[in-house]
Amino acid sequence: MYKNSGFFKRFIANIIDLSIAISLILLIFYLLTKNINKVALPSASVFYFSSLSAIIVSLLVYLCIPVFFEGKTIGLIILKLKIINSHTKNYSFSSIIKRNLFTSIYFSAVIIFIMLFLTPNSFVVLDKNGQNTLSIKDDIYHLIIMRIITVFLSIGFFISMVGYLFVIFKPNRLSIVDWLSETRIVESALIVSKDKEIILFPENDDRRKFIFKK
Numbered sequence: 001m002y003k004n005s006g007f008f009k010r011f012i013a014n015i016i017d018l019s020i021a022i023s024l025i026l027l028i029f030y031l032l033t034k035n036i037n038k039v040a041l042p043s044a045s046v047f048y049f050s051s052l053s054a055i056i057v058s059l060l061v062y063l064c065i066p067v068f069f070e071g072k073t074i075g076l077i078i079l080k081l082k083i084i085n086s087h088t089k090n091y092s093f094s095s096i097i098k099r100n101l102f103t104s105i106y107f108s109a110v111i112i113f114i115m116l117f118l119t120p121n122s123f124v125v126l127d128k129n130g131q132n133t134l135s136i137k138d139d140i141y142h143l144i145i146m147r148i149i150t151v152f153l154s155i156g157f158f159i160s161m162v163g164y165l166f167v168i169f170k171p172n173r174l175s176i177v178d179w180l181s182e183t184r185i186v187e188s189a190l191i192v193s194k195d196k197e198i199i200l201f202p203e204n205d206d207r208r209k210f211i212f213k214k
């Protein structure tokens with residue numbers, strides 16, 4: 001039997017994983033742009049490679065590592081937690097996939113949407129002096145695309161925040177993602193229940209004996 005993790009351990013583990021993911025994405029972006037002089041003119045290679053790197057890093061941190069370590073991200077390893085299937089109480093590959101449908105795979109789908117409907121030129125506009133500056137275009141097409149992206153990201157943020165509230169206030173400490181994916185984040189240590197030994201002692205019965213006669 002495993003004990004469900006509390007809010008603070010889960011939150012710290014998520015912060016660790018998120019910090020690792022963001023650091024890797026920023027490092028890759030820095031390596032791609034360090035030799036570029038014209039920052040105001042983003043190239044197609046930087047735009048698409050940065051987007052792909054965000055997808056790869058997200059899947060690496062939240063999908064590949066938990067599969068390799070059987071239900072543990074780097075943050076979960078540090079906090080001595082792990083992900084298990086709610087029914088079998090064990091690690092399950094399918095459970096990790098289900099869980100990532102609402103995390104890294106969802107985030108990757110948003111990035112793919114951005115790559116399909118936006119281009120590097122979407123982020124270049126002319127200022128009052130006729131110079132190129134980095135900013136999203138404000139025409140109808142780009143306003144609609146940005147509104148859709150905002151909705152997708154807001155849904156992900158809403159699920160995450162409400163999930164934390166579930167962990168804080170619900171007795172079983174299960175978030176929305178836990179419930180939808182049929183998984184649990186638990187303490188790595190297995191709780192072993194010890195049955196108390198029952199010892200019987202003989203006892204003299206000094207009470208009066210009754211004899212029933214026909």
